[in-house]
Amino acid sequence: MMNITQVNAMSPKAFIEAFGDVAEHSPWVAREADASRPFANREALVKHFETAIRAANRDAQLALIRAHPDLATKARLTEDSTKEQAGAGLNALTAEEFARFTDLNARYKQRFGFPFIFAVKGATKHMILDSFEARVGNDEAVEFETALSQVCRIFRFRIEDRVSP
Numbered sequence: 001m002m003n004i005t006q007v008n009a010m011s012p013k014a015f016i017e018a019f020g021d022v023a024e025h026s027p028w029v030a031r032e033a034d035a036s037r038p039f040a041n042r043e044a045l046v047k048h049f050e051t052a053i054r055a056a057n058r059d060a061q062l063a064l065i066r067a068h069p070d071l072a073t074k075a076r077l078t079e080d081s082t083k084e085q086a087g088a089g090l091n092a093l094t095a096e097e098f099a100r101f102t103d104l105n106a107r108y109k110q111r112f113g114f115p116f117i118f119a120v121k122g123a124t125k126h127m128i129l130d131s132f133e134a135r136v137g138n139d140e141a142v143e144f145e146t147a148l149s150q151v152c153r154i155f156r157f158r159i160e161d162r163v164s165p
Helices: 004-009 012-019 027-034 042-055 058-066 079-087 095-112 125-135 140-162
Strands: none
Touching: 004 042, 012 027, 012 140, 027 042, 042 140, 058 140, 079 140, 095 125, 095 140
């Protein structure tokens, strides 16, 4: 784990290497955040990542959302996603639970055109399924904003795992 002084001392290339993956397959977010260094503290670092996402155009935001994997999928995941989903028990679903996730993933993507995003760290599979059921009926604009907020929670958790307070 590094501290904020070490983060601020990184070259831009090292910063991108260290944080380019916290926003799933979207190193552009780290590049944007890097332009705001030095950061006063870890919270400021997180806020600049969020600012980068919020300032992006809708196409870039949608691409970022679409870069996230379906939950409880058999697809190959990033190391962070694998650990996060396993921590929520998504790697040990019953056949019925897996079928429910598969159905909800398909319905959600058909309705919104992007995957269901949920920051699973600290959540249980039951909490995730309940949220999934509730959100699949949301208005598209509400769900797009919810997805962006969940992306921000995901990279917050990932930064908190890498940078001390």
